[in-house]
Amino acid sequence: MNPEYQALILKSCGATSLRLGAKIQTLWSGYGEIVRVHLEGCERPSVVVKHVQFPAASGHPGGQNTDLSHKRKVRSYQVETHWYQNYSTNPSCRIPVCLASCSRGDEMLIVLEDLDVAGYDQRRTSVGDKEIRACLSWLAHFHALFLGRDPDGLWPLGTYWHLDTRPDELEAMDDLQLKAAAAPIDRILTDCRFKTIVHGDAKLANFCFSKTGKEVSAVDFQYVGGGCGMKDVVYFLGSCMEERECEKKVPPLLDYYFSELEKAANKDVDFVALEKEWREMFPFAWTDFHRFLLGWMPGHWKINRYSKKLTKEVLHKLKGMN
Structure with a gap:
């Protein structure tokens, strides 16, 4: 880490000295790293630094190293920086505090509060209902907080699998029926x-x-x-449950999400209409992500019978709408 970045960290934290700690992770496709930095002479014992370095040529586990992919990643880090600089949440949907950020040519730096120090030091690779409900509550409060808010400076349509940003994956799809339905599904969610x-x-x-x-x-x-909050919900549920669990657990978990969303939403929101619409959007959002997976990594473990069942239902609904 160069002296300019070190000086920024010291100044933003009021520290007298710093020491680079362990690398937390390498960023996707080799675009930099996240490291812990230990501090002396200030109240914070450490911070987490996201150091982005755009490579000349990137490697991707799916084999997609297109210029479009690179531009999408660059834009994603610009959006993230803007998010931390201009948006805030509340304790019900906690995020790390951004202490400083800067951009220099092909490098970007974001200095964040160390969540381990703040008491969020546990990571989970498998979870039970308690942890799942905690995350769904976070999402519900997050969605309620920004309901009706324009995403100024962010992606006009969020999620990394959004159709307009994934033409390569759409072209690679073998499922021609779902491929043809991709744009109508996206339009229903967007509208x-x-x-x-x-x-x-x-x-x-x-x-x-x-x-x-x-x-x-x-x-x-x-x-x-x-976008529609269901995009986050389906992606989260799909990230932590196998297909048999989905069949059994999704309905009550979805009920829990909406109960949390109702508690957090402003009272002037027509919540009955909101819940009705978003429940209708749920299978469309799930199918939308399933579409992405089929084009990105057809052998992915998330491509399962539950996803195929919802996709079949959505395709049937689309036929009825024509």
């Missing part, structure tokens, strides 16, 4: 009456848990933007 700001990458790995598992904070806002 929904009740819009909010979605996290856009609300998988289990992007939630940090308290020791009890009852409280969470979310990270990774590269694909935050406008």
Whole structure:
């Protein structure tokens, strides 16, 4: 890390010295890294630094190294920086505090509060109902907070799999019926009456848990933007449950999400209409992500009977709408 970045960290935290700690993770496709930085002479013992370095040529596990892919990633880091600089939430949908950020040529730096120090030091690769409900509550409060809000400076339509940003994956699809339905499905989701700001990458790995598992904070806002809240919900549920669990658990978990959303929403919101619309959007949102997976990684474990069942239902509904 160059002296300019080190000086920025020291100044933003009021620290007298710093020491680079462990690398937390490498960013997707080799676009930099996230590291913990230990501090001296200030109240914060450490911060987390997201250091983005755009490579000349990137490697991708799916083999897609297109110019469009690179531009999408660059834009995602610009959006994330704007998010941390200009948006805030509340304790019901906790995010790390942004302490500083800067951009220099092909590099970007975001200095964030260390959530481990704040009490969110647990990561989960498998979860029970308690943790799932904590994340759904976070999403409900997040969606309620930004209900009707324009996504200024963010993605006009959030989520990393949004159709307009994924023409390569659409072209690669073998399922011609779903391929033909991709645009109508996207249009139905985009034209929904009740819009909010979605996290856009609300998988289990992007939630940090308290020791009890009852409280969470979310990270990774590269694909935050406008849209229907169901996009976050289906992506999260699909990230932490196998197909048999989905059949049994999705209905009561969806009920729980809407109960939390109703508690958090402003009283002037027509919640009956909102819930009716978003429940109708649920299978469309699930099918939309299923469409992306079929073009991106056809052998992915999330392509299962539950997803195929919902997709079949959606395709049948579309036929009835024509």
